[in-house]
Amino acid sequence: MTISESPSRIVMSFAAENLDRVKQIAADVPFAVIGTVEDDFLKISVDGEESVQSPVSELEGVWESSLESALTA
Numbered sequence: 095m096t097i098s099e100s101p102s103r104i105v106m107s108f109a110a111e112n113l114d115r116v117k118q119i120a121a122d123v124p125f126a127v128i129g130t131v132e133d134d135f136l137k138i139s140v141d142g143e144e145s146v147q148s149p150v151s152e153l154e155g156v157w158e159s160s161l162e163s164a165l166t167a
Contacts, residue, residue: 107131 108116110130117125129138129146136153138146 105128106116113127128140129136131137131150134150136146136148136150137144
């Protein structure tokens, strides 16, 4: 049996003009831009193919209620 811990991952959103500053703050932490928010849609591409395209309002609703839903289930 193998027991291990994998590193945490976070997703953050920031204005495109702040990319250099975000990279500077991240310093030696692995960092990758995986998508963009355009016209109120989150778009994520994997190997050049769009794999996610969802309205930000829907994603925000899921995010706001996910922990509460899990705790009351």
